[in-house]
Amino acid sequence: MFSRVLVANRGEIAVRIIRALHELGVEAVAVYSTADRDALHVRLADQAICIGPPSATESYLRIPNVIAAAETTGCEAVHPGYGFLSENPAFVRACVESGLIFVGPPAEVIEKTGDKARAKAEMRAAGVPLVPGTEGVATLAEVRVAAVELGFPVLLKATAGGGGKGMRVVDRPEDLESAYGAASAEAEAAFGDGSMYLEKALVPARHVEIQVLCDGHGGVLTLGERECSIQRRHQKLIEESPSAALTSEARETMEASVERACRQLGYLNAGTFEFLLGPDGSPSFIEVNCRLQVEHPVTEMVTGIDIVREQLRIAAGERLSVTGRAPRAGHAIEIRINAEDPRRDFAPAPGLVSRFRPPLGPGVRVDTAVFEGASIPPFYDSMIAKVIVRDDTRDAAIARAIRSLEEFEIEGIPTTRDLAIDILRSREFRGGAYSTSYLAEMEGRLPSMVPA
Ligand code: ADP
Secondary structure (H helix, E strand, C coil): CCCEEEECCCHHHHHHHHHHHHHCCCEEEEEEEHHHCCCHHHHHCCEEEEEECCCHHHCCCCHHHHHHHHHHCCCCEEECCCCCCCCCHHHHHHHHHCCCEECCCCHHHHHHHHCHHHHHHHHHHCCCCECCECCCCCCHHHHHHHHHHHCCCEEEEEEEEECCEEEEEECCHHHHHHHHHHHHHHHHHHHCCCCEEEEECCCCCEEEEEEEEECCCCCEEEEEEEEEEEEECCEEEEEEECCCCCCHHHHHHHHHHHHHHHHHHCCCEEEEEEEEECCCCCEEEEEEECCCCCCHHHHHHHHCCCHHHHHHHHHCCCCCCCCEECCCCCEEEEEEEECEEHHHCCEECCEECCEEECCCCCCEEEEECCCCCCEECCCCCCEEEEEEEEECCHHHHHHHHHHHHHHCEEECCCCCHHHHHHHHHCHHHHHCCCCCCHHHHCCCCCHHHCCC
16 A cells, blocks of 8 residues: 555545545645635645645646645655546646556546547447437537437537536527537637537436446456436436436446446546436446546445545555445435525535534434635535435435434535425435436425525
8 A cells, every 4th residue: 555645636525535545544645725725635634735826727737736746745646536637638647657656547548438429439339328429529510410310309518528518408400500609619618629429318317327446457346326317507416326217137237338348448446437317217328437426425335335445455556355246235315515506596605604513423424624614715616515324225315314404504605405405305306206307397396496
């Protein structure tokens, strides 16, 4: 195992990784922007290096600064967390060139999967079912032809996309041109790459993803699924495992296809393969996330496997202790608490957290970097905490989640806490038959979303 590792991230995920390092007896080095001087990850780390001003492009995204922080402190490895540089092949190469081990897949694997159109081609070769769409990048003219073949509604997607950016649902042929222009411009601004591809829009659909861990000795472990269909603007709000949508045969088919895909890609470390279940329940691949995900604790709670610890063990060259299918028991639910106002279309609401008392008690885990008196800076992600609960059955886990959220005291900023309670209480969620259209369909029926 390493003796010192750089954590190239901030917020709850930096804290999560520092905890795993300390439990392994490894020293943690944090990096921070001047906006995060008083942040929890800085306090918990053994050392912390300031890498620039608040703007992420000048700090957490600036490769030379992060590499210099690792080199000057004598780190052997870098854990990127999620977001920021976690799926950036240039960063992985910079680590390797500086003799640092990157805790994640090799640059070539990230390249193959980071381009979503290319990832689909790889998956096709591995025999994984895909959402019907264009083969690779498509011009507006090609999109027009493909849309007619696929049938409306269709979904325009950016090949470099992420975080729901560069995506547009198009219902009518006459809207294609303006949607293409807008989505491509958005992707160009966000990722420096405006290339687009087209998919059939699956409606209704459920988002179900498979977690995997691969070691450097040919070991592959699939850790079951996470159901992530409760979303706002194509972004996840509540995740659970297992998914009420899968039979054990369907689950095994998906896990086996992911295992094949990992072998085809030469995958290493943790990854997530995202699928949509169409109206007929059959899975179609949408993308690979070559990193730890926000919602990984859901899987940790049902499998008892510490994914971050396994990532570090794999990066240090160790073998997975279990391969095949991870054992699992019970039901886990994660609720993301965002500093956003659901009454104002989820507008980000940074500010001072005047009161912060997270829930306690059996079966409850809270991952956060926020504390009473903390300021949520406006420069980064709006997620401020994750409440994860586990119990033996889905009904018991829902009851535990509601109990936990009701205990959670947050004052000073608007959050998605009350909305999550409304969702968990709704008949549609409890019935388990919800889709990614849930929030749109529930408009006006969730009290905490009604405009004030
Ligand atoms: P991003 O990487 O930007 O988050 P994804 O490809 O993971 O984008 O898709 C995010 C969400 O967008 C999915 O969970 C789903 O709700 C929706 N989505 C993606 N592809 C389709 C599709 N073909 N049909 C319907 N919805 C889709």
